[in-house]
Amino acid sequence: MLISEREQLRANIERRVIDFGNNRSALIPVIQEVQQKYGHVSEYVMQVLADVLHIHPVEVYGVASFYSFIGHKPKGRFIIRLCRTLPCEMKGKERVARQLENDLGIHFGETTDDGNFTLEWANCLGMCDQGPALLVNERIYTQVTPQSVHDILEECREVFGVHTTLQEKEMSCELPTSAK
Amino acid sequence: MRTSDVSKMTFSSVEPGAGLRQALKMASEEIIDLIAESGLKGRGGAGFPTDIKWKLAADSDDELKYVVCNADEGEPGTFKDRFILSHFADLIFDGMTIGARAIGATKGIIYLRGEYTYLRAFLTDLIAQRRAGNLLGKNILKTEGFNFDIEIRMGAGAYVCGEETALIESLEGQRGEPRNRPPFPVNTGFMGHPTIVNNVETFTWVPCIVTKGAPWFHDIGTEKSTGLKLFSVSGDCGKHGVFEFPMGITLKELLEEVDGSHAKAVQAGGASGRCIPAAEFDRNICFEDIPTGGSIIVIGPDRDMLNVAENFMEFFVDESCGQCTPCREGNAKLLEGIHLLQNGRCSMQYLRELHSLGESIQLTSKCGLGQSSPNAFLSIIDNFKDEIMGRIQP
Numbered sequence: 366m367l368i369s370e371r372e373q374l375r376a377n378i379e380r381r382v383i384d385f386g387n388n389r390s391a392l393i394p395v396i397q398e399v400q401q402k403y404g405h406v407s408e409y410v411m412q413v414l415a416d417v418l419h420i421h422p423v424e425v426y427g428v429a430s431f432y433s434f435i436g437h438k439p440k441g442r443f444i445i446r447l448c449r450t451l452p453c454e455m456k457g458k459e460r461v462a463r464q465l466e467n468d469l470g471i472h473f474g475e476t477t478d479d480g481n482f483t484l485e486w487a488n489c490l491g492m493c494d495q496g497p498a499l500l501v502n503e504r505i506y507t508q509v510t511p512q513s514v515h516d517i518l519e520e521c522r523e524v525f526g527v528h529t530t531l532q533e534k535e536m537s538c539e540l541p542t543s544a545k
Numbered sequence: 546m547r548t549s550d551v552s553k554m555t556f557s558s559v560e561p562g563a564g565l566r567q568a569l570k571m572a573s574e575e576i577i578d579l580i581a582e583s584g585l586k587g588r589g590g591a592g593f594p595t596d597i598k599w600k601l602a603a604d605s606d607d608e609l610k611y612v613v614c615n616a617d618e619g620e621p622g623t624f625k626d627r628f629i630l631s632h633f634a635d636l637i638f639d640g641m642t643i644g645a646r647a648i649g650a651t652k653g654i655i656y657l658r659g660e661y662t663y664l665r666a667f668l669t670d671l672i673a674q675r676r677a678g679n680l681l682g683k684n685i686l687k688t689e690g691f692n693f694d695i696e697i698r699m700g701a702g703a704y705v706c707g708e709e710t711a712l713i714e715s716l717e718g719q720r721g722e723p724r725n726r727p728p729f730p731v732n733t734g735f736m737g738h739p740t741i742v743n744n745v746e747t748f749t750w751v752p753c754i755v756t757k758g759a760p761w762f763h764d765i766g767t768e769k770s771t772g773l774k775l776f777s778v779s780g781d782c783g784k785h786g787v788f789e790f791p792m793g794i795t796l797k798e799l800l801e802e803v804d805g806s807h808a809k810a811v812q813a814g815g816a817s818g819r820c821i822p823a824a825e826f827d828r829n830i831c832f833e834d835i836p837t838g839g840s841i842i843v844i845g846p847d848r849d850m851l852n853v854a855e856n857f858m859e860f861f862v863d864e865s866c867g868q869c870t871p872c873r874e875g876n877a878k879l880l881e882g883i884h885l886l887q888n889g890r891c892s893m894q895y896l897r898e899l900h901s902l903g904e905s906i907q908l909t910s911k912c913g914l915g916q917s918s919p920n921a922f923l924s925i926i927d928n929f930k931d932e933i934m935g936r937i938q939p
């Protein structure tokens with residue numbers, strides 16, 4: 366990262382900490398914003414947060430490492446999280462998992478060489494009546510079949526190069542009418 | 546088939562804002578008395594009387610108090626809060642605002658699980674609309690001196706943060722590790738101020754009780770578990786989705802409604818609940834018999850009960866915050882035991898030891914996660930010994 370970029374990032378973090386009340390409770394919301402923007406929370410970011418909040422960097426690391434949706438290592442642009450909990454298991458998550466591994470050429474916990482996809486397990490995603498369910502970044506897919514895995518990956522590939530978290534696209538699940 | 550009939554639910558018959566308007570004509574004590582009369586108990590699982598929680602917070606003379614809506618819904622098999630957030634969010638905000646009026650709070654926080662980030666923009670818009678309509682903000686609905694606003698905070702993929710003290714730790718920018726209780730959040734909550742933490746569904750029933758009256762709610766259900774409840778139904782049944790039933794319904798009746806009468810067992814209450822065998826389907830779902838936050842997982846005749854136990858135990862090993870030894874080490878030991886059973890290598894003597902280890906974990910863990918993590922496995926040992934012992938490896 367260029368020095369100017371670092372300074373920019375530091376200034377942004379300082380501003381957001383103030384926006385969130387300028388105390389320790391700002392820590393997680395700011396970490397989440399960094400995570401969403403950069404895909405991980407680097408050592409540099411942790412140091413800045415520690416400086417701004419007047420706490421030890423290890424405190425920041427302790428928090429960041431506690432939560433499974435926050436990571437300190439870079440991951441793929443698309444993080445696929447397949448639900449492994451019982452109702453989804455009963456609806457065939459194992460076959461979906463196999464197909465994801467086949468189509469991406471990686472195992473769970475790994476990232477593709479091109480840095481595009483990371484494959485992870487998740488616990489219940491709150492879609493148990495429509496399993497198997499998976500999240501791609503923030504977007505939820507339900508009633509996934511081994512066959513539809515391919516379509517989901519293609520959808521991700523289509524938006525490469527475009528800045529998107531897949532949020533603004535139409536959702537495949539039951540959602541508030543006004544959010545559709 | 547997915548069958549969540551939104552239009553038939555009680556929540557659909559209550560006009561957004563109506564309950565709040567009515568409550569603003571009442572004094573703080575009158576609101577709490579009304580909730581007491583209805584018998585409403587927490588819908589998040591533990592079933593603590595809502596009026597008592599609110600009264601304790603109301604009695605404090607701290608100037609800063611908080612209303613927190615627990616939308617962390619992480620219990621496996623539960624999705625009714627997501628459903629309410631999607632269809633009846635206005636009623637949740639009404640309930641939170643009525644709660645604020647009752648205890649004298651000025652700030653509200655909705656702690657939304659990270660997995661539901663896709664709902665965030667929708668909820669943010671709705672909050673903005675409510676501000677514009679004077680349902681939030683200063684002098685709400687022209688009520689002089691009643692100021693209240695709601696902000697959304699996101700979880701980040703930790704089940705234990707649904708536990709109310711861990712949730713507060715997380716809001717304060719800490720690791721989501723449960724605290725010792727007491728002190729309770731009603732005394733020492735967010736930033737040390739009195740805080741009521743209630744489940745999404747609990748808040749949603751409040752405007753219904755205000756508009757329909759406490760007797761309406763109180764006359765449904767059993768003596769100690771009044772009113773209606775939403776259930777999240779999944780697994781081996783004909784109909785899946787969110788269903789509204791009166792408290793006290795028997796498992797048998799419930800299974801008939803969802804085309805699941807052939808089930809050999811029902812996991813009631815998610816991973817931390819108990820596994821009820823078919824022989825006990827005439828038992829009632831209510832706080833005095835089978836308590837549940839609403840998760841009903843129907844287990845069909847062909848399912849392997851050890852697989853059920855294994856899946857849930859993996860969940861707890863993964864989600865334990867690691868603070869206390871019984872939960873951190875004990876659950877891992879139980880999981881090893883399940884693997885021994887799966888391989889047909891567990892003696893009756895060792896099974897008994899596993900059982901008593903499970904009981905120790907229940908007794909000695911610091912928070913509800915560890916206290917309930919052995920439930921499913923223990924009830925499977927108790928009810929399905931014949932199925933789980935003496936396995937011949939595949």
Ligand SMILES: Cc1cc2nc3c(=O)[nH]c(=O)nc-3n(C[C@H](O)[C@H](O)[C@H](O)COP(=O)(O)O)c2cc1C
Nearest residue numbers: 587588589615617618619707708709743744747913
């Ligand atoms: C491990 C654990 C997870 C919990 N998760 C939730 C949850 O996701 N949602 C919830 O409302 N309550 C959850 N609870 C219960 C809360 O601690 C608390 O009792 C509840 O939010 C109180 O609200 P109520 O009285 O309206 O039910 C959890 C408890 C434990 C021990």
Ligand code: SF4
Nearest residue numbers: 866868869872912915
């Ligand atoms: S019981 Fe488990 S989750 Fe709860 S505090 Fe102890 S280790 Fe953490």
Ligand code: FES
Nearest residue numbers: 448453490492493
């Ligand atoms: S079990 Fe997969 S979404 Fe709940």
